[in-house]
Amino acid sequence: MSMEIGFVGLGMMGLPMLENLARSDSDDRILAHDRDPARLERLHAHPAWGRTLRGAGSLDELAGCDILITMLPDSAVTNAVIEGAPGRPGLMTLLRPGALLLDMGSSDPAQTLRLAPLLRAAGLALVDAPVSGAVAKAAAGTLAIMAGGDAADLERARPLLSRMGATLIPTGAVGSAHAMKALNNYVYAAGLLAASEALLIARRMDLDLDVFTDVLNASSGRNVATETKLRQFIVPGSYAGGFALALMAKDLRTADALQAHAGVRVGQLSLCAGLWQRALAEMEPGVDNTRIHQYLERLNASEMAAHPA
Known part of the structure; x- marks a missing residue:
């Protein structure tokens, strides 16, 4: 039985995810929406465009969707889409009872827990299903997807999620x-921070950075950052890792809040989050997360100027 599926958010990750979702042989009808019309135009070359895939100029056009996917940058934007804004109804009002919402962005779990009962009262279900893997895996359809919610809702979402990811991990409650x-993302950010600092030291010592990267990736220092960010984006200086530094800083603020809520006071997470937040404040707007290495270079130069040997 075919469904009508809505997809809101055609950014760096959302667009390739939607393209994979629409490549299925299913008869499901997909409506795509983004507040930037230029992003919708990129879909015109998709083989399904005009058949099972078309654009929606407003949220109102998504009212008949059985499943609605959001892939938005943060909880503030997601909340505005779901709950509405002055003069503009949100999905909570527009969707029919029985519809399922999949929030695939990296939202604040406190906001997710706040929204879930409100949606339930409106007859709607919510599954939080954030992804990991960056743009390359979004394009390949090999993302890792975490999913929280009722088991029946997860099973309902599984066929759609499997079109966008290679790994689906049920995580428990919404x-x-x-x-x-x-x-x-905290663990990744800490790894990238450590790798960037080690690379800075290696460069100051005139070590071969390609060889040093090989050493890391063959040794106990290996992590996702050393495997996918150093040689690819940091050593050559392209800094095009596919994930904004601002979003990383946002995710670390979320993790720091979780730490406080859990009553953990070790301090390492707060140190990491604080450094990324300072990088966000001091770097140019819109830079990639791999530019944390460039920020460390600037920080080191500043410290050396202030405290010469």
């Missing part, structure tokens, strides 16, 4: 996936 995603 909100749990967003919490795990924030903590995962």
